[in-house]
Amino acid sequence: MSDFKPSKVLIIGGTGTIGSYITSSLLSTSSPKPYSTFTLLTRPGWDSSSSSSDPSSKKAKLITHWQSQGLRVLTGDVASLSPSAFTHLFDENNFDTIISCLGRATLQYQPKIIDAAEQSTSVQWFLPSEFGTDVEHNADSAREPTHVGKLALRKHIREHVSRLKVTYVVTGPYFDMWLYPTPGCEQAGGFNIEGKKAYVVQNEKGEVGRVGFCTMWDVGKFVTATLRHPAQSFGKALKVQSFVVNPQDVLKEFEKQTGSKFDVTYTTVDEIKNLENVLWDKNSDKPQPKPQATPVTLRRIWATGGTLYDKDDNDVLEVKKEDLDTLEDGVRRYLAGGYKAETFGVEA
Secondary structure (H helix, E strand, O other), X not given: OOOOOOOEEEEEOOOOOOHHHHHHHHXXXXXXXXXXXXXXXXXXXXXXXXXXXXXXXXXXHHHHHHHHOOOEEEEXXXXXXXXXXXXXXHHHOOOOXXXXXXXXXXXXXXXXXXXXXXXXXXXXXEEOOOOOOOXXXXXXXXXXXXXXXXXXXXXXXXXXXXXXXXXXXXXXXXXXXXXXXXXXXXXXXXXXXXXXXXXXXXXXXXXXXXXXXXXXXXXXXXXXXXXXXXXXXXXXXXXXXXXXXXHHHHHHHHHHHHOOOOEEXXXXXXXXXXXHHHHOOOOOOOOOOOOOHHHHHHHHHHHOOOOOOOOOOOXXXXXXXXXXXXXXXXXXXXXXXXXXXXXXXXXX
């Protein structure tokens, strides 16, 4: 398949938090585009054809805007579609490349979609929803409760996929989201603009370690670049990053752009681990994890080197530093409303 080039691309979960950035990036990329047709699979009832839908909703407006840029739309519910139904959908539309952007709440459906792609006669390449933290960074990764689902998926792929080409695009934490403190667990890291407060985690040595980030727009750029480099990407877990910075550098940039000094609270790794024990309810016979458990554990992983590599794969995808966001760009966007205010060019 050294001469393979994606042609008919399907994105699943393309209206979600990170999926929206990937969809927007693929639609707005310069020509020649890395596909001939680009299709979104979304749940039924997003447009005015459904009596229960609101055509003025944010999702409806966004999809309509994307359609004006050339996006095709298919409807289907990932929860209810069977593997055979997925295979039929793939083959009927002759899709050769699938991008999954399913969030944590729907990752449980990803194995059946991959199995369907493996059985398909048209699908050649699959990009699972692996955007985020490297779940196979080191020996400790297998013990992290936040990694269970994605590790199970990689195991499933190793055991059940032989024909299909698979590529993981591993981005590390999204800088845009990392900046927001976790409600109720602010000490785990982040920046409170209104209160001019910063929360910084120290590593095992009592130092503030460097962290590798991707901005959410750059995640879209990297996925687009991956589609332009199939042969270099097949069978790999590509580690890509916008920049690697010390949280102290982020603090300085906030103080520079706001013209204000921030009150800084430092938290040790041991304090974070103690907090994790409480949030994951580890001392219970029947643990009932709190919603904050996952983000707090991820922040501890990020603060202790879980995003650092001897070399990233930006060069493999021929992505140049000058084409990526900078720390200054990321902070400026956050101060302007951040990812929560992103409209992707659609007027409210």
